[in-house]
Amino acid sequence: MAHKKRPEIPEDELTGFKYFKKVSHLLERLHDAGCARDRAHNRELFMDQYLALLLLFMFNPVCQSL
Numbered sequence: 001m002a003h004k005k006r007p008e009i010p011e012d013e014l015t016g017f018k019y020f021k022k023v024s025h026l027l028e029r030l031h032d033a034g035c036a037r038d039r040a041h042n043r044e045l046f047m048d049q050y051l052a053l054l055l056l057f058m059f060n061p062v063c064q065s066l
Helices: 016-032 048-057
Strands: none
Touching: 016 048
16 A cells, blocks of 8 residues: 655744754764765765754654654
């Protein structure tokens, strides 16, 4: 059985964006974390971006999943 497609979340229901500028400076150091193992150099999601997504998820109870 196929899963029901979740409706898109309106932008006005998302919160916590004002903190990302402050936190992004702290996360910048993690950008290259784990890149030494990426021999193909095709990495699209870096550690700092992954952590920013996790924080966005935690600040927004509207989000059900990433």
